[in-house]
Amino acid sequence: MTANMARSMISAEFLKLRRRRGIFWWSLVLTSGTMVAAFTTLVILHLNDPGHYGPAGGVKNFTGSMEALIGLGGVASIMIGASAGAGDLGAGVFRDMASSGRSRITLFLVRVPGALLLQLPLILGAFVLATVASIVLAGSDPVPSATLIAQYGGWVLAGTVLELILAIGLASVLGTRATTIGVLLAWELIGARLLQHFSFLGDVRKALNSTAIDSLKPGGPDLLPMSVAAAIAVVVCWAIVALAAGAFRTRTIDA
Amino acid sequence: MNTSTPSRSDDLVVDIRGVTKRFGARTVLQDVDLRVPRGCAFGFLGPNGAGKTTLIRVLLGLVPASAGEMRLLGHPLPAERAAALARVGAIVEEPRFHPHLTGRENLVVAAAPRGAEAEGRIDAALARVGLADRARDRVGGYSMGMRQRLGIARCLLVDPELLILDEPMNGLDPAGILEMRGLIRSFVDEGRTVLLSSHLLDEVERTCDGVAIIDLGRIVTQGTLAETIGPQDNALLIGCDDLALATALLGSLPTVTAVAQSSDGTLRVSLTSGASAAGVNRALVERGIAVHRLEASRLSLEERFLELTSRLGAA
Numbered sequence: 001m002t003a004n005m006a007r008s009m010i011s012a013e014f015l016k017l018r019r020r021r022g023i024f025w026w027s028l029v030l031t032s033g034t035m036v037a038a039f040t041t042l043v044i045l046h047l048n049d050p051g052h053y054g055p056a057g058g059v060k061n062f063t064g065s066m067e068a069l070i071g072l073g074g075v076a077s078i079m080i081g082a083s084a085g086a087g088d089l090g091a092g093v094f095r096d097m098a099s100s101g102r103s104r105i106t107l108f109l110v111r112v113p114g115a116l117l118l119q120l121p122l123i124l125g126a127f128v129l130a131t132v133a134s135i136v137l138a139g140s141d142p143v144p145s146a147t148l149i150a151q152y153g154g155w156v157l158a159g160t161v162l163e164l165i166l167a168i169g170l171a172s173v174l175g176t177r178a179t180t181i182g183v184l185l186a187w188e189l190i191g192a193r194l195l196q197h198f199s200f201l202g203d204v205r206k207a208l209n210s211t212a213i214d215s216l217k218p219g220g221p222d223l224l225p226m227s228v229a230a231a232i233a234v235v236v237c238w239a240i241v242a243l244a245a246g247a248f249r250t251r252t253i254d255a
Numbered sequence: 256m257n258t259s260t261p262s263r264s265d266d267l268v269v270d271i272r273g274v275t276k277r278f279g280a281r282t283v284l285q286d287v288d289l290r291v292p293r294g295c296a297f298g299f300l301g302p303n304g305a306g307k308t309t310l311i312r313v314l315l316g317l318v319p320a321s322a323g324e325m326r327l328l329g330h331p332l333p334a335e336r337a338a339a340l341a342r343v344g345a346i347v348e349e350p351r352f353h354p355h356l357t358g359r360e361n362l363v364v365a366a367a368p369r370g371a372e373a374e375g376r377i378d379a380a381l382a383r384v385g386l387a388d389r390a391r392d393r394v395g396g397y398s399m400g401m402r403q404r405l406g407i408a409r410c411l412l413v414d415p416e417l418l419i420l421d422e423p424m425n426g427l428d429p430a431g432i433l434e435m436r437g438l439i440r441s442f443v444d445e446g447r448t449v450l451l452s453s454h455l456l457d458e459v460e461r462t463c464d465g466v467a468i469i470d471l472g473r474i475v476t477q478g479t480l481a482e483t484i485g486p487q488d489n490a491l492l493i494g495c496d497d498l499a500l501a502t503a504l505l506g507s508l509p510t511v512t513a514v515a516q517s518s519d520g521t522l523r524v525s526l527t528s529g530a531s532a533a534g535v536n537r538a539l540v541e542r543g544i545a546v547h548r549l550e551a552s553r554l555s556l557e558e559r560f561l562e563l564t565s566r567l568g569a570a
Contacts, residue, residue: 012364097368
């Protein structure tokens with residue numbers, strides 16, 4: 001396969017996602033929309049009662065906005081990834097793609113960069129909004145340092161990209177967008193969080209994707225600390241397993 | 256089974272030998288042999304559930320065969336699948352698209368894995384099927400006929416040597432069917448081969464040069480249309496005002512070998528070889544019998560199809 005063809009296939013994946021208006025607008029609301037709403041609220045509160053509510057910016061509100069972004073950006077990433085993974089199967093188009101003669105592994109793999117092309121600008125846009133607001137609206141509070149901004153940027157990126165890859169892999173296995181979104185949200189919001197608190201599981205809990213992402217948070221996790229190297233290894237393993245499962249299913253499914 | 260189709264693999268766009276497909280314990284295709292000659296419209300007929308679509312899916316590599324050998328455009332499958340499919344356009348079952356994309360965008364998506372040349376053919380393909388004016392509308396708003404035409408446009412992206420069309424007349428109105436028939440014949444005139452899977456026997460008879468009939472996962476006959484229908488006897492269908500008198504008269508003629516009255520009130524009259532309809536007509540009119548219908552009785556593909564498939568079903 002030539003570079004031009006790879007570029008065309010990735011562009012086609014991006015086109016399919018970009019034109020899904022529901023996914024696009026909900027993702028925008030969950031990322032930049034949330035940041036705009038949060039900082040606007042903080043500004044209004046500060047202007048109304050400066051003695052009780054501090055400036056809308058500063059380090060504290062920056063870290064709070066990042067925690068919101070990794071959560072809500074993760075939800076947006078799951079929606080985008082599920083659409084990328086199950087879009088062709090759901091529309092019944094996979095049969096035509098498979099009969100093009102192109103390798104099914106290639107058909108699967110191009111979903112990842114195609115989805116990233118939509119997801120990354122949304123996450124980056126929200127991140128820039130939150131960072132600028134945290135600096136401009138800091139008032140007398142300390143502003144986040146370049147190091148802290150970079151660390152949180154990396155953390156948000158790792159968390160949301162992992163969710164995207166998990167969603168692409170799972171959706172390619174299940175073949176349905178809605179089920180994938182439901183399963184992943186249930187896992188992230190309930191399943192993984194419950195397991196993190198089951199102390200009898202010991203260090204097994206460090207193999208959870210959410211534990212690893214929590215460990216990469218600047219300043220360390222509230223629960224189950226682990227080394228950065230180990231956390232990265234866990235994240236990479238989850239990504240590889242998701243991609244391998246999605247690729248295997250795409251290669252073997254009857255079209 | 257008829258065997259007059261070409262045997263040299265160079266002349267064949269599809270050459271299937273001994274293909275079997277099982278889904279678990281269920282055998283859907285049993286030792287199928289199919290040879291489709293180059294440059295013709297070839298009908299692939301069978302009752303619902305006979306295995307038509309499964310054979311197409313196997314041929315396109317959408318599901319693996321359990322046994323057998325296949326060559327597509329001279330390429331062995333699955334070894335040279337990518338090379339074989341590079342010049343094959345196919346619609347399997349109904350044409351499906353992303354409903355949130357426009358017709359043109361769907362073709363952009365379809366062209367992406369097929370290379371830059373395919374992308375360059377999008378506008379011509381849309382124009383060919385008469386969808387240029389609606390190319391910027393979402394496919395979700397297309398009628399079934401428009402989707403069928405967009406499916407054909409998608410096939411044309413690869414400048415196909417072989418088009419595999421699975422029930423392309425489904426959902427089309429009479430004008431659409433006529434248009435589709437014209438399109439198929441125009442593809443053949445351009446030197447392409449069309450493999451037309453259908454249960455519309457009349458359409459296949461009007462459109463195709465060759466035909467294969469599949470039933471219960473086996474090919475029961477294949478060959479040219481004339482070979483498949485079989486030899487036609489010299490017979491007439493006659494409608495007249497006095498059936499009893501006509502039956503008696505015709506039975507006495509030396510050129511008539513049999514007279515039978517059918518349920519629709521016509522007489523089926525078998526003639527000796529070389530006997531003409533004019534002679535029979537003259538005899539009837541000279542006896543004062545008013546003839547309001549006189550036509551050659553031809554065995555149709557439908558009759559042959561029903562004969563073959565019911566025979567197998569009863570076995």
